[in-house]
Amino acid sequence: MKGQRGQPGQPDQPGRPVQPRSRPRCTRLRRALLAALVMTSVIAPLSAAAAHPQIPAPAPARIGPVTPTTLDSAYAANRANAAEASRMAADHGDRSRAAAVRSMAAPSRHFLSFDARGSGHAVEVFGDLAKAAHLAVLVPGSDTSLDTYDRFRTGALALHERLGPRAAVIAWLGYETPGTISPEVLTTSRANEAAPELRSFIGELRALNGRARITLLCHSYGTAVGARAASGLDISDLVFIGSPGTGVDSAAALHTRARVWAGRGGDDWIADVPHTRTDLFGTTVGFGTDPVSPAFGARVFAAGDGGHSDYLKPGSVSLANLARIVLGETREVTRG
Structure with a gap:
């Protein structure tokens, strides 16, 4: 997929330099590539739907507005809902889903919301949500579901450990993510559907903890979700990591008072x-527009030489900088 940018050449003949490729041709190539991606991605979702029939699961638990005094009962x-979902999946013969959901019923797990129907939704808390001075909300990218949730959770745990007891981390799988190979992953349609849910959730966090600084950390396709939700959102910082683009051409077009950051690993x-x-x-x-480009106008932070799934890897440059942003230590952030 990676194209070669033409290098300045020596003239073929005196006074007649080689002409660079024209912009229209580059545009045609990009459109052809996008067309190929769309056409090839149509097949995968259809075959996947046939291979994975609907798994039975209970309706989400009925929980009223969550307050600091009702957090424990909500968890x-x-x-209990996760435990029931695991039993139903096991009875259905889906051992993989049953095992994944069974672990979510452990006494140490704290979910603000949980829904095992379909690909599943889950919002998990790490830390003391009501008392934390800093809240980090993680928005995942494509192919994140209850079946692949552990890799998302691993990153949230690593961030929470790096932040320490002053902060809480929320892993927000509050939308149906697109497949990496699917038509939806090439458009903002899923992001458009997810944005109202994310805005509503940030409002609920404010009701739970009105003093905390909230940072929204969005990965990959999740950056389009964060961009769609950003306007007027009561957050301190909005961070895009490993972004394919956000659906807008500049940070100014997000209409947010939050500081806007972007980072990309060298091997992403x-x-x-x-x-x-x-x-x-x-x-x-x-x-x-690429969010790490000067044209976008974000604050670009150093993300090291990691790949697309390495931003929250313990000991990484990117994790250190993300923690500094969440904690408000923005002067300590190393720039990319």
Whole structure:
């Protein structure tokens, strides 16, 4: 996918330098690539749907507005729901889902919400949500579901350990993420659906803890979700990591008072994705300006040489900088 940028050449003949490739041709190549991605991605979701029939699960636990005094009862209700979901999945013969959900019913797990129907939704808390001075909300990218949740949780745990007791981390799997190979992953359709849910959730956090600084950390496709939700959101910082683009052309277009950050690891394949938008078959495909480019206008932080899934890896440059942003230690952030 990675194209070669033409290098200045020596003239073929005196006074007649080699002409660079024209911008229209580059645009045609990008559109052709996007068209190929759309056409090849249509097959995978259809075959996946046939291979994974609907797994039975209970309706989410009925929980009223969560307050500091009702947090424990909410956690208990969601653990009980996870236990029931595990039993139903086991009776259905899906051992993988049953095992994944069974672990979520452990006494040490704290879910603000839980829904095992379909690919599943889960919002898990690490730390003391009501008393924390800093709250970090993680928004995942494509292919994150209850079946793949552990890798998302691992990153949340690493961030919480790095932040220490002054902060709480919330792993927000509050939307149906697109598949990495699917038509939806090339458009903002899932992000458009998820944004109202994310805005509502941030409002609930404010009701639970009105003193804390809230940082929204969005990864990969999740950056489009964060961008759609950003306008007027009561957060201190908005961070894009490993972004294919956000669906807007600049940080100013987000209409947020939050500081906007962006980072990308040196070995992240997302750098090879064309950062463009185009109309294709009546649908806008692509996400536009690269958030780490000067044209976007974000504060770019150093993310080390890691890959697409390494931003929250213990000991990494990116994790250290993300923790500094969450804690408000912005002068200590190393720039990219």
